[in-house]
Amino acid sequence: MYHYINYPRYRQLQESLLKLIHCSNPGINAIDLCSEKNTEVELLYDYFAINQYIQRTDLLRIEPDIDSYAHTDSGNFRYSLNIPVVNYEGTMTKFYKPNNKPIIVRNADLVTTKEKNTKYGVFFRFLIDEKSKLLGEFETKSIFLMDTQIPHMIYNPNSVSRYTMLIRLNKNFIPGDKFKLSSS
Numbered sequence: 001m002y003h004y005i006n007y008p009r010y011r012q013l014q015e016s017l018l019k020l021i022h023c024s025n026p027g028i029n030a031i032d033l034c035s036e037k038n039t040e041v042e043l044l045y046d047y048f049a050i051n052q053y054i055q056r057t058d059l060l061r062i063e064p065d066i067d068s069y070a071h072t073d074s075g076n077f078r079y080s081l082n083i084p085v086v087n088y089e090g091t092m093t094k095f096y097k098p099n100n101k102p103i104i105v106r107n108a109d110l111v112t113t114k115e116k117n118t119k120y121g122v123f124f125r126f127l128i129d130e131k132s133k134l135l136g137e138f139e140t141k142s143i144f145l146m147d148t149q150i151p152h153m154i155y156n157p158n159s160v161s162r163y164t165m166l167i168r169l170n171k172n173f174i175p176g177d178k179f180k181l182s183s184s
Contacts, residue, residue: 002095003144009040010142016038018086021085053170053173054169057166061162062154072152077168077170081144091140092137093137093146094134095135095136096126099133103127145179
């Protein structure tokens, strides 16, 4: 489901990503970072040798004092390498086995890149009730790899928005020794 990742330049990476937050549109939840040149991000890609697996990158904002809905992510990827950037203290990701079929939601958020406008398609939303099973939870306090196809929700108890960089890894990516996922 997830695995914490140790990266020696984590603090420098966070500092470089903070600059992107301050120049972004605060009304947009996911900001496409594919066209941004960032030396620290490039060093991360090289360190983990993931250049050939990158599907896309986003900067995700989770509103304050909120539980997101349970969902699986959309796109041509299964795994996401996530880098908490700011205001992540106390935030959690919870994985569930829902007791119901998903609702298909069309993602209407339009993201503009230098090349074109793209839509990220559909995703699946799940109702979590007393019959749903909590499979596991973890605090999003450091870099982690997660399986985005297991229904999950994010909890941000803070009074400010939480920002996380998401590196979506394409279908050819298979977790190896550096990326062992927990099974419970």
